[in-house]
Amino acid sequence: MAGLFGGASSSSSNTIGDLKNDVAISNPPEDTVSDLAFSPTQDIMAVSSWDKKVRVYQIAANGSSEGKHIYEHEAPVFSVDFSKDGQKILSAAADKQAKVCDLQTLQTVQVAAHDQPIKCAQFFEPPNSNSAMVVTGSWDKTVKYWDLRQSTPVGSITCQDRVYSMDVRNQLLVVGTADRYINVINLQDPLKFYKTLQSPLKWQTRVVSCFTDATGFAIGSIEGRCAIQYVEDKDSGSNFSFKCHRDPPQGNTTQVYSVNDISFHPQHGTFSTAGSDGTFHFWDKDAKHRLKGYPTVGGSITATTFNSGGTIFAYAVGYDWSKGYMANSQNYPNKVMLHPIQGDECKPRPSVKKR
Secondary structure, X not given: OOOOOOOOOOOOOOOEOOOOOOEEOOOOOOOOEEEEEEOOOOOEEEEEEOOOEEXXXXXXXXXXXXXXXXXXOOOOEEEEEEOOXXXXXXXXXXXXXXXXXXXXXXXXXXXXXXXXXXXXXXXXXXOOOOOOEEEEEEOOOEEEEEEOOOOOOOEEEEOOOOEEEEEEEOOEEEEEEHHHEEEEEEOOOOOOOOEXXXXXXXXXXXXXXXXXXXXXXXXXXXOOEEEEEEOOHHHHHHOEEEEOOEOOOEOOEOOEOOEEEEEEOOOOOOEEEEEOOOOEEEEEOOOOEEEEEOOOOOOOEEEEEEOOOOOEEEEEEOOOOOOOHHHOOOOOOOEEEEEEOOOOOOOOOOOOOXX
């Protein structure tokens, strides 16, 4: 996809990235974006927002976007995901429901319910089955599994506290809760925790995100740090954490920002972090190296994702309440941007031996 969004830029060894080819989607949500997801089969993006709606956009090769569908929950929507075949969108919301929208018929049905808002919902394919199931995580402290043909959960597991973040990759499910608990679940045995740990980061977990190869996961916290964590004890020597999304120290004070989202590149296995400081960065965990950092985009970045081809990095800009009510204003930016991946922006460093 050379020439994505108007011409390939010459790739250089410069670690400062370029935003000049980034394109805003047309008709964005009316309130802060909570989550972004691309279809695995084509460049269709779903966007969930605090305005209670899920919007679906078709993205063209030149970066232009067209709204294809919109549907509503009864309260702010927190999470959005696509099925593996790209035919269905799953959304979860503060109305204590998860819904599935069929993109062929444009019909929406409720598929899950909790006693409290549902923070996260994702499709997964159970072992030895070709029918997609749904897993939901809620502030009622439970994770529930749903067969789309049944109205009651087929299984449930109780966590230590409210579910804040969740990610699925292959048979790996990682659940981050309040009080910094991280639960690792093997979806071949979904009703028990394969492993439970407290986050190596000392502050509240904002996001967990599985590696592309499902051997581990990244954790982002409110205190400008990211941790890389492998599932198996034999790999624990490769665990580490690093500081990010911080201003240079002023005297003995450092401004520290929340890491709001982490997305792994589908082909290269490198990853992005994005934060309340309004910047995003690409990293190579195996080389423990920052590949590119980008200038501020003018507001907090609340959600990020790559398209399935790894050629587009989408990021949402909007107020994340990290500075409370007083910092909100009518003219705070609220938009979704598409960043074309060019040259070696997301490629891992070649000198590193792969694990």
